[in-house]
Amino acid sequence: MPLEIDRDKLLWIYRTMQLIRRFEEKYLELLNSGVPFGTGHLYIGQEAVATGVSAHLRTSDYIGSNHRGHGHCLAKGVDPIAMMAECYGRVTGTNRGRGGSMHITDARLGVLGVNPIIGQSMAHCVGAGMAINLRKGDDVAVSYLGDSAVGCGVFNESINLATIMNAPVIFVCENNQYAVTTPVEYAIAGKIIDRAAAYGIPGVKIDGMDVFAVYEAAGEAVERARGGGGPSFIEALTYRYEGHWIKDDHTKYRTMDEVDKFREQDPIPAFRSRVLAEQSLTAGDLDGIDAEIERLMDEMVEFAEASANPEADELFEHVFAEPVAGGQS
Amino acid sequence: MPLEIDRDKLLWIYRTMQLIRRFEEKYLELLNSGVPFGTGHLYIGQEAVATGVSAHLRTSDYIGSNHRGHGHCLAKGVDPIAMMAECYGRVTGTNRGRGGSMHITDARLGVLGVNPIIGQSMAHCVGAGMAINLRKGDDVAVSYLGDSAVGCGVFNESINLATIMNAPVIFVCENNQYAVTTPVEYAIAGKIIDRAAAYGIPGVKIDGMDVFAVYEAAGEAVERARGGGGPSFIEALTYRYEGHWIKDDHTKYRTMDEVDKFREQDPIPAFRSRVLAEQSLTAGDLDGIDAEIERLMDEMVEFAEASANPEADELFEHVFAEPVAGGQS
Amino acid sequence: MSERLLSYGEAIDEAIRQEMARDPSVFMMGEDIVGAAGRPEFWENLGGAYGGNRGLIVDFGPERVIDMPVSEMAFSGAGVGAAMAGARPIVDIMFIDLIGCCYDQLINQAPKIRYMTGGGYDCPVVFKTSYGGRAIPGLPKGGGAGVHHSQTMYSVVAHFPGLKVLTPSTPYNAKGLMTAAIRDNDPVMFLTHRFLGSVRGHVPEEPYTVPIGKADIAREGEDLTMVSIGGALPLCFEAADTLAADGLEAEIVDLQTINPIDEQTVYESVEKTHRLLVVDEDTPVASIGRDVAARVAQNRFGYLDAPVTSLHSADVPVPYSAALEEHMPPTAEKIVAAVNEMLVAF
């Protein structure tokens, strides 16, 4: 089917996927050159998912994310400059250096947080959905989860609760086929998509390497949620090209043939070929975006390098909103 | 279809259902006459479930139970005399008075425990199943759960784990249509039985007021598990005739019409009519059992009344298997 | 001030009702907090499976008084998420023994949000639950509630920086602390004692707050400081009366907030009395009671005329049999005995 997405949106999609990709490549490059990042998990390969979903979101919508959250945040509009500064642990970061890669948040954008305790952010999204219903709004909350979360307790509780509360939540399961080193077919009994059906909510399984497929499925789900139709579930089959975390050697648990197979389905070149073939965008459009992103990457690293670390006495700030009556030792 | 259950088993079934019923009626009667029981939850109305299941179990099989556990325990063979003494808090009780109605256990009978933290005993049964597999045994573990547990996190984790471990566990969901005052149709999204299907394990929904239906479904599930066929799921539709707990007034949240509707399906008279109609047992057989149970009930109460409470200094016993090196304050 | 009497339970209900009327972003959720979910014909009579909240749903509707499925993890997490999204949820967890089912949200999520976001998010959620044993000494022997319905265990939530933990002890401070908790921009755990529900006391009708993080001098005295935690207050009063008959005047400091603790008030009392006894129904190991004792021993050592002492429940799981359970918690007699020992010991 031909694309029915307008030019601005197509440009946004390309820009977003490329931004995520380049942000992460830069992260890896910096890490390898000795920048002392803490832990972090790369999204490279999965860009189509967050991008296709966020294409339907507005500032006042919410997202809840897991440990592999750079892409979710960037697609929701988080400033890459502040995000990289956060990864550096700088006071100029999204979280003033207190969160790091695994806890990026942005209250102005409804980013409830990258959250590395598997599955727990699903419940936050249900709560955001309940708050939206309470104020009779038409915002939505997107809950990103990995395939491993399907086996977690909080998965069952959260989808059940979202359903009975008719909360406007879209559960987006990024099935990248591994949980650390554990293949999904070992860890998850039955089919992921059947788990959603069991709650009686709409569920769809899509090719998560194809941004158009994601765009379409997410569009329906978001529209349904905004219109009061309640939660739905999307399983996006995808793949991470790098190790589980920044120091993981993935050759220890999977073949390079398998990795290559998914590299051939890389969503970014696939997007490029398709929009060029259908003449929706020109090479000039895309190259312009690439160049713009490169400039941004330089600026981002410069900013992070130049930024200050938090001062030692900040250690005791922001435990509570205000100092408490009796004081603390 | 005519009954294909031998006479001894039929006698056992009647005796077990009647024992559970009379135990609980006695419990209520004692409570109303001022015996200071702690909390407790009555199984009256649900007798067919535990009985139909336990008809297939042997001493070395395991059961894990929830707060409404008197029936599960009695059906597995726990001595009613020791159980009533436990409810009295006597040192002669199953748990030396330390557990009470909500924590009845019996290590010799594989009763892993009545367990009032909803759902948590499901995981114990998975572990028992894993231990059975480890020793290459052909025992099974039965996990009893209420309808509310279907919405709990541990439900998802336990069934998923049992499935991927191919553990010999039979999950028996007693859908008595309420969790305290909350109707199941409010609390549980979708159909309970579809939840099981999502794990790709066999699941069946049966009339839990009909002991023969339970007997048949449980027989298949137990046989499958013993033969290495892994876990399965049974949803038994049933009803509790009394309040949620011993002081609950159920007229506050449901109609007496509804209660009466299920009282008409009472499993014990239904069993009686059927076996008499089909001439599998005689009225004399059944009356003999009734009389025997009445004598047992008297003996049970006498024993509990006559038993001693634990001595105060027992408070510090059984925290650990042996006193610990450094001692304790 | 009028001598209007309410029970502890009613005082809390009143605070919730007044704050719900005042602020439309306040809502409440929990298992069976109304009962008969989805069946409005029953709501008139109902108010929670175990009392409380009567009529709340009739006034505020099922959008703001929401019965939950048995899913502590999801709905405590939903409380956190709703709070981050601008609402002010009150999350009712039936009893403290259940926190093992949602502990990550209580200790890893809610308390850390403000800190790890560098102040980016408020998290104004109230977790309300109950604690404490049930065996009343002197009752006919029989059963208590068993180990999973009788624990105190608040020390394991008080451990974590970022969570305010309250243990109101009277109808007056229960109402004021609940009002303060709902208005607070940080996560607050509001802990009621299972036994205090029907205790009556003076409660003004108009809304008021009792400050979080502030201890209360419940009784003045010169000879000894008793730090009381939550449900220990009536025991401390009883013991103080007995001691007074022997000429020993105990000052009772009711902690009210068990994290962060009002050290200053405790220190000032000890500076005056030179003796400290902490009474804490929780089991002793890594408890809030021993914490208070340790702070005093470290920071006011020079003032002490006797060993700092803390009195707890016996260090065992709660047994069902009342014949055992009655020996477990602190009692007025044990307090008096501990004071006497403390005075002899030095």
Added chain:
Amino acid sequence: MSERLLSYGEAIDEAIRQEMARDPSVFMMGEDIVGAAGRPEFWENLGGAYGGNRGLIVDFGPERVIDMPVSEMAFSGAGVGAAMAGARPIVDIMFIDLIGCCYDQLINQAPKIRYMTGGGYDCPVVFKTSYGGRAIPGLPKGGGAGVHHSQTMYSVVAHFPGLKVLTPSTPYNAKGLMTAAIRDNDPVMFLTHRFLGSVRGHVPEEPYTVPIGKADIAREGEDLTMVSIGGALPLCFEAADTLAADGLEAEIVDLQTINPIDEQTVYESVEKTHRLLVVDEDTPVASIGRDVAARVAQNRFGYLDAPVTSLHSADVPVPYSAALEEHMPPTAEKIVAAVNEMLVAF
């Protein structure tokens, strides 16, 4: 005894391997403890996503070394159930920050089974996990592991009677305590420090046990008792060296078991030195460190020549930035400063 050197991690692996060889009812389960679950062709190279266990599955097979899905509740509960059903499971929980996902099993189920069944059931399960922060002072600034991968938090498991909680500090005691833990008939929580994994030390090859519930005098001294908990041991040694240069001999008591605590050994040391400093990487409130301090202040008050003191991590969630995190935990310098303050204060 030969001077065979193993790392802390290797010592634990050796204990597990020897006990698995000795007793066929011992098995191990946890997330990615082997890796590449279901793909034997990879097992030769693998040994847990984060090291350890190398070759274990090759020797004992996938029936006894079992990778788990992300289901802490189910598999810690399965550990309890398997233990009740006659096996001896070792349950690996990746890190202590995850216990919020299975806390009910750790604190409500495992520790209470023996007690509430009146001794009817043994529950020989070992829960193994890791704790501790990662920011090493002096490293180039950057990021640590963030708040959910850096906590110490053992106080909230040490609180509950019925659970034995171990904090081995050296390769020697790590092996001996793991062996003891596996053979023990009660539930044991075995806590390794994230930093100690590669620390090397003398470890005999033959199986041996170090007694649970017994503290170790790691260094003798006359002037001051330092009670060290787990990962604090190297800091205490370093501080003791510094103090020794000033003529102050610290005795270091390595607690080893944080519940139940070896009070006797601590008391005897304090009776000799008259001074106590507890060093505990956990945050202070309701901590095991303050617990030890309070016990001494209550039971050996008369022996004290200085305020009992406990040193902790700062009472804040763990910040990501190393520039902040490095100020959080106790250090040798802070220990020395605390000792000096303690001596001045009185």
